[in-house]
Every structure is written in structure tokens, then in C-alpha cells.
Amino acid sequence: MREVAVIGCGMTKFGELWEKSLRDIFVEAALKAIDDAGVDHIDSMYVGAMTPGLFVGQEHISALMADYLGVAPIPAMRVESACCSSGMALRLGLFEISSGHSDIVLVGGVEKMNDGADATYALATAADQEYEVYQGVTFPGLYALIARAHMHRYGTTRKQLAAVSVKNHHNGAMNPNAQFQREVTLEQVMNATLVADPLTVLDSSPVSDGAACVVLTSVDFAKQLKAPLVKILGSGAATDTLALHSREDITALKAVKVSGEVAYKMAGVKPSDIDVAEVHDCFSIAEICIIEELGFTEKGKGGPFTEQGNTALEGKIPVNPSGGLKSKGHPVGATGIAQVVEVVEQLRGKAGKRQVKNATIGLTQNMGGSGASSVTHIFKI
Amino acid sequence: MPSPRYRREMPQRYRLEAAKCKKCGKLFFPPRLVCAACGSKGFDKTKLSETGTIISYTIIRVAPADFATQVPYAIAIVESDNGARLTTQVVDCKPEDLEIGKKVKFVFRKLYTEGHTGIICYGYKAVLV
Numbered sequence A: 001m002r003e004v005a006v007i008g009c010g011m012t013k014f015g016e017l018w019e020k021s022l023r024d025i026f027v028e029a030a031l032k033a034i035d036d037a038g039v040d041h042i043d044s045m046y047v048g049a050m051t052p053g054l055f056v057g058q059e060h061i062s063a064l065m066a067d068y069l070g071v072a073p074i075p076a077m078r079v080e081s082a083c084c085s086s087g088m089a090l091r092l093g094l095f096e097i098s099s100g101h102s103d104i105v106l107v108g109g110v111e112k113m114n115d116g117a118d119a120t121y122a123l124a125t126a127a128d129q130e131y132e133v134y135q136g137v138t139f140p141g142l143y144a145l146i147a148r149a150h151m152h153r154y155g156t157t158r159k160q161l162a163a164v165s166v167k168n169h170h171n172g173a174m175n176p177n178a179q180f181q182r183e184v185t186l187e188q189v190m191n192a193t194l195v196a197d198p199l200t201v202l203d204s205s206p207v208s209d210g211a212a213c214v215v216l217t218s219v220d221f222a223k224q225l226k227a228p229l230v231k232i233l234g235s236g237a238a239t240d241t242l243a244l245h246s247r248e249d250i251t252a253l254k255a256v257k258v259s260g261e262v263a264y265k266m267a268g269v270k271p272s273d274i275d276v277a278e279v280h281d282c283f284s285i286a287e288i289c290i291i292e293e294l295g296f297t298e299k300g301k302g303g304p305f306t307e308q309g310n311t312a313l314e315g316k317i318p319v320n321p322s323g324g325l326k327s328k329g330h331p332v333g334a335t336g337i338a339q340v341v342e343v344v345e346q347l348r349g350k351a352g353k354r355q356v357k358n359a360t361i362g363l364t365q366n367m368g369g370s371g372a373s374s375v376t377h378i379f380k381i
Numbered sequence B: 001m002p003s004p005r006y007r008r009e010m011p012q013r014y015r016l017e018a019a020k021c022k023k024c025g026k027l028f029f030p031p032r033l034v035c036a037a038c039g040s041k042g043f044d045k046t047k048l049s050e051t052g053t054i055i056s057y058t059i060i061r062v063a064p065a066d067f068a069t070q071v072p073y074a075i076a077i078v079e080s081d082n083g084a085r086l087t088t089q090v091v092d093c094k095p096e097d098l099e100i101g102k103k104v105k106f107v108f109r110k111l112y113t114e115g116h117t118g119i120i121c122y123g124y125k126a127v128l129v
């Protein structure tokens, strides 16, 4: 098994990209990543996307992207795992290089959600169509059910949920690629329009367009290239019941916990070793549950832990320095690799105003549906 | 929803049919082919209890197109008295009447109409008892 490194990364700005097509944004991010890596070719590629078929009527985007990137006939494959499609794609790139099948692999993610499709419907296809969506449930609704139960059981407050959004918008205001580069206040979050009680529109990640790509190679090959080298130390993925209601404890995201444990074990590190983390804050409550499951704080303490500033840029464990899904944006298929782009930039010390000081070990956690799939990666410079 | 899919789910939606693992006794709604608890493949046909308890709830304010005319509506995760959980609307009540731990009864109701020319979709909802 060969050690694998990320040697290049690139992403588009996230937001409503009305002037650019699905294929254009992917190619833009891919060219940036290839240029950053300084390689003259790639051997293979993986493209994470949740549902370009529903969003823009286009499937088979693996071949489409290879064609428009001008790299055909190399092999290309699309990976789908709802909102963690590209996080899962990264594993395949990792396996392909560690096994020795390829030397240079491009892994990217893309989604174009603003081209006129019913985004609420398209996203809901990641839930149980027959037994959740049939009853009228939405994704904000599923996370609201988690939030209500977490508040009831652990005393998590409405203000603590809002603290997640305030922190992430503060970070996103310093990210030139973020969809919403502005701060919000606790009052604004709590008094915003309700989407699914107790969650407001400012607890929720937006509908976004965007793409992100990384270039992977073996550590030995990376040394020959003299490229800046960020090693992938660990990779873990796990699943849980698709329907939220089938879980014994709906405040527990078991797939997140297991994906984290597997990644920590493979990397030989523990939660307290992590200097910076990008996690899947599709809704404010999700970040609270995830930091508990990843062991940054105890189960049930995610609310006060956040409120006390432990996850802020200068806190004990900075979480979502990019602004997270909330402020940076959440083009679902692109999110997993965009998290990797942020962590690589943080570890390289190139994150500008939102730079976490002395970061050497970083973590990304990307999740699908209401937590039915999760993938965690650990990186080291 | 395309009609063949709708028809297949009618036993669950109309009559709350469920399956109980012959080996470990775990109750599944809807029925499935393999027990997620013990791996056994033998089940007895049974039914959900017609009453249950609210595990969590929310009020949906932004709905998909099929439900857009119904907002705001309440959705809850309910545990039936014989131990299976499901997601259901809670109707005939005010949002402020809902609480975790309250008892509900399942009722047979219309859920939505499939577009202008499609079928009317029925199933279970819950009311407070």
C-alpha cells in the first residue's frame, strides 16, 4: 500500500452562477487543481455529484467532464452518495493510488442547483421516498426533528444552535469563494423566517452552484515533483438507516461516529490531535451533533461547547474556518472536496485572514441525507 | 408518485401491516426481507398498534410542490405501542399542542393529490388522543 498525498487543489466561487454551466464550473475547478499540482497529465478521474439528472437533466457526467476537460480517453467514474458524493469519491482516488493502479488521479465534485429545478424535491430524494418524503417531510424537517429531540434530551438551546451560524458566517465573511461573505447576529438567526420549527432559514445551508477538485498522487511520486505535499493519513466511511425514524436514538449520528473512529485509527491520531476541521453543517444542529460524534466534546455538550467559542478560529478546535456549508455554500456534490480544498489550504498556511495558527493535522467530515452515510478523512502536512 | 409504486405500498399505508422477526422478535415497518437486528430471514406478518408516542416533531413551513397547499403542517416521529417507529403528519391540532411524549392514534387520511390528473394518495396520519 502506497502513501497518498494531495498535491493540488482548486474550486470555483460558490453561489448562484447563472452565467456558467455544470460542465464549465467543473472544468474551471479541475484546471485550477491541475495547475496547482504542476502535473502535465492525469491517469484517471472521479466526479462526485448527487443528482445532476434532477438538477439539470444531465447524467453520465463522468464522460462529459473528461471530454470537456480534454483528457479522454482516460477512465472517469461518477460517484453518488447524496451530499457526501465527493467525499466518497476521494476514497476511490485514494484506493486507486495506494493500490498502485494509477499515479495521478483527479477527484472532484460538482452540483448546479440553481438552474430552475425544484431543489426541495431533488434533495428530498436522499431521504426514504416511500416512508418519509411520502408523508411530506423535507430535509430541514428531518434536521428539525433531530434538533427538537437534542434540545429535549440535552437542554441544547435555540441560542446555541444560532451560535453555529454566527460563527460560520464570521469565518465565511473572510472567504473570497463563499456564497455569503457577511456576518449575521444571534438575533438575526433566531428571528429569521422559520423553515421547520425550531430551525430558521439562517440555520440552513443555501442552494448553491459550485465545483471543487483535488489532484492526488503517491507520496514517493509527489517528492519527485517537489509539489507542496499534504498526506492523507486516514479515511473512514460508514452507513446508518436511511430513514431517521428507524434509529434507536435520533440525536446520534452513528455513521459519523464510526467513520471518525475508522479514520482516527488508520491515521493513528485522536480527536485532541486535530488542529482544524471542516464538518458537514448542512443545518446548525448537524454541526453540534457532529462535533460530539467526532469526539471534540462529549455527547450532549455540543451546544455549550460551541457557545463558549471552542470551535471558533482561535478556539480549542476550529471548526469550519471556510464558513462551512452555511456561509460558503452547499452545492451538494461539490461539498466533500471543497472541505478538502479548505483543509489543504489551512495546512499549507495559505488561508489568508481565516488562517488557523500552526495547523499541521486537519480533518474533513462529509455526510449524506439525515446522516445515513458519512465519510471522514485526516490530513497532515 | 407513479401508480405501480403506490399500489405496492398499500398494505402498509392502508392497514399498517408490519413484520415481526421470528428469531429475535424485532418489529419492522415497513416489512423487509432481512432482519437488521439479527440477520434472520423469517418473519411473521403482523400489524402496528393503532396508538403510539411522539418521539420528536416539527412544523413544516416550506414544503415540496405536492404539499405546498398544506403548509404549515406538523410532522412527527412516532413509536407505536408495539415498538416500531414511523414518520407521520399529526393533524387536527394546533402546533402548540404538540409535545414530545404525547400519545397519538393513527387515522386513515388523504395525503395529497398527484398533480391535476393523477391519483389521490392515501395513508396514515396521527391525531392526539
Ligand SMILES: [Zn+2]
Binding pocket: B021, B022, B023, B024, B025, B026, B035, B036, B037, B038, B039, B040
Ligand atoms: Zn431478528
